Amino acid sequence: MGKFPNLAGYDMTESHMPAQALYRARKEGARIPSALLQSADRSAAYAIQDATLAAIGPIGGWKVGAARTGAEPTCAPLPAQCLLPDGVAFSGPAWRLRGIEAEVAFLLGADLPPRPAAYSVQEVAAAIVAVMPVIEVVETRLSDWFDAPPPALLADLLSHGALVMGPRQPFDPAWLDLRKTEAVLHFNDQVVAHTVGGHPCPDIGALLAWLANHCMRRNGGLKRGQVLTTGSCTGMLFASQGMRVNADIAGLAPLSLSF
Template structure:
């Protein structure tokens, strides 16, 4: 039986391999967790979260306007506060992205009709600056099929969350948002409106309805991060990563 067929038939087995990699700080060949479709990748995600703990949030993104979004649930234990120190065998890549996240103040449970932009906006309690830390459980992640990366929670390692601010619907549009990232005192990214899908409101609406179709729904207290304003940059061990998103409090993470 091929590795692809194994992934098609046994998402639980693929999830177990990914969970072992998380626990042991090792990596697995992507062919061992290779799903045949997005639906199969999402099944592996669900099995992974069932094994490692409750969902604390979601990440959602798209490669550009008009492109189909993709998403991944985030383990509650991977959401960490500002100024967190992330060291140890779990941190191989230390990829850092500056972004904007949203905390839900109300549930968006499964229902028959789709959620609208206004309804999603009313469910949001706060906006937060975020640093997503990219990691992978895949040994050959640079050459891995996108479906395998999707199954691996879209290479999620951790989400550093800064001080929350009041939500305003203007935050659904990031076309004018300025972001600065520093490694120690050196500016490594300074962008204005360079988010790959700046209409993050559309991403949140898609996610709300995707989660309904997935049988779960979004829940109050969960945090949704919406992609990168700076692109991903890789930090060396011993680096302090500092981020400023205009209109929000600064935040940092230490490797």
């Protein structure tokens, strides 16, 4: 991780002190109370995200999702150093929550820079070159994660810990609709989730178009090479220390991780 900017003599914005607390908690494997984030709304939470990423390092991708069809999506940038290969093993004090979500992700092959007009689903689809299965490992820097208010969870990169990426395959626009997508999660040899159409907002094209338009106003647009993950097909389940996790999304290669 890079050094957090020197704040001595700096006219601090409301986002810098909460971001500093999150950065240190992430670096040290510690936990902080959500009250330290002072994130009263989504705008403040997104500012904290940006300040945190300025300390951690480059953006490798984005996560986007919505609680249900028609709800306003939320998103978070993903540190490049947290994008990890299939089969990775996690250890150490940072991995305490160990939330597991099986997701469908996309690789951008072209930039989507700022412009006056909004991006359409078709334009975003034209910029995608690959689809892949991923497992998001949900982790928190908050000591009161179960009771934390939504803006605090949003400020903490939507509880992102890591994104384990499976093999890529050429993009087919059919992947922008997950209403019939089958997904299976195994913890060791036990099936802990088996869903068909389990994504809460299966219109993935709409989520990605929202993300492209959000980012062109906020971060200079989405970039070629970034990975965009789109929310859980299985819900969130919690793995124990010593478990092996396997995910299988129909039509994509299986992938795994272990703790």
